[in-house]
Amino acid sequence: MPQQTLKIAVAGAGAFGREHLAVLARRDDVTIAGVADVNQAAREAATSDFGVEESFADAETMLDAVRPGGLIVASPGFTHLPIAMAALHRDIPVLVEKPVGLSAAEADALIAAEARSRAFVLPGHILRFSTPYREMVEIARSGEIGTILAVKGRKHRDDSHAVRYADIDPVLMTMVHDIDLTLWITGGTLESVLTLRRPSDTVRSETIVTGSDSAGVLWNLTNAWAIPTECPADRIEIVGDQGSVEMEAWRTIRVYGRRARQIDVAPGAIDDMLAVEIGTFLDGVRSGEHPGVVTLTDARNGLAAMEAILASLATGQVVTA
Ligand SMILES: NC(=O)c1ccc[n+]([C@@H]2O[C@H](COP(=O)([O-])OP(=O)(O)OC[C@H]3O[C@@H](n4cnc5c(N)ncnc54)[C@H](O)[C@@H]3O)[C@@H](O)[C@H]2O)c1
Numbered sequence: 343m344p345q346q347t348l349k350i351a352v353a354g355a356g357a358f359g360r361e362h363l364a365v366l367a368r369r370d371d372v373t374i375a376g377v378a379d380v381n382q383a384a385r386e387a388a389t390s391d392f393g394v395e396e397s398f399a400d401a402e403t404m405l406d407a408v409r410p411g412g413l414i415v416a417s418p419g420f421t422h423l424p425i426a427m428a429a430l431h432r433d434i435p436v437l438v439e440k441p442v443g444l445s446a447a448e449a450d451a452l453i454a455a456e457a458r459s460r461a462f463v464l465p466g467h468i469l470r471f472s473t474p475y476r477e478m479v480e481i482a483r484s485g486e487i488g489t490i491l492a493v494k495g496r497k498h499r500d501d502s503h504a505v506r507y508a509d510i511d512p513v514l515m516t517m518v519h520d521i522d523l524t525l526w527i528t529g530g531t532l533e534s535v536l537t538l539r540r541p542s543d544t545v546r547s548e549t550i551v552t553g554s555d556s557a558g559v560l561w562n563l564t565n566a567w568a569i570p571t572e573c574p575a576d577r578i579e580i581v582g583d584q585g586s587v588e589m590e591a592w593r594t595i596r597v598y599g600r601r602a603r604q605i606d607v608a609p610g611a612i613d614d615m616l617a618v619e620i621g622t623f624l625d626g627v628r629s630g631e632h633p634g635v636v637t638l639t640d641a642r643n644g645l646a647a648m649e650a651i652l653a654s655l656a657t658g659q660v661v662t663a
Pocket of ligand 1: 378379467
């Protein structure tokens, strides 16, 4: 049976909003009913490039004019709370790019609004929709490597980030993905943390986070925005008391323990994540139910962890979350 065509709207037509629009434009079960952007050039380019029906300067005006079946929010972080609230208030399901809000308190406000609404919020935590990351997490959580003892993540970026994103802390911009990944792997919440940075007065630096969570797992996350050339691949290692599993991102998963093996990551996996994320959201829009995978509570726990990590960075002291 042919699927019902969904009317989807997008708020924010900048770099990542255009990625969302490109995925939507490739689907034959969606019409892009509206795009909202405060920047006229951005909304006009999106309208002509992706066959959008109507464009607006304001997201709330668009929701009332278009009454979409679902909304994707890809505007800057500080706009996420008011736009997502406006959608929930109108019972319109919403996919909100990370971060869902600027603080755990903002995420709490969204959780309360979701409870009052017939609609849901799907946080756009993209790695949760990635096939190789899911495979690695399933191995870790299956019991194959025993009880999980530690998660170690490395996510470096070239030093142009220190210029392009000078106003955003690397913890919020880059480490955020490994924080969410660690919460996903352990199923716990961060309990105590020490964050150190060298040099300490610039984002062109190395940051090391050492912590422990409510599942009894140790965290060791590192990030440098100081590599002047191509960066080493993102790496995540999960150590259990019966083995370990690690991934060199988008290349290989290696499992050590009772059944040692190497799993090559399929080419193109990095490009599929956003399409899977959007497909999952559309499934939820169709069914009227939250599609699972990642919830506002997960997003809230990530924001609370980031707040503790940044508080430790500011004080140089261990912070209890
Ligand atoms: N999941 C990921 O891997 C990933 C990657 C990149 C960006 N993002 C997220 O996507 C979001 C957008 O990032 P970006 O890189 O596209 O930024 P960007 O600056 O390129 O684009 C943001 C766009 O939003 C518009 N905008 C600003 N205020 C608005 C408002 N009130 N209503 C509607 N539009 C508004 C701006 O004019 C701009 O066109 C951010 O939340 C970012 O964290 C996620």
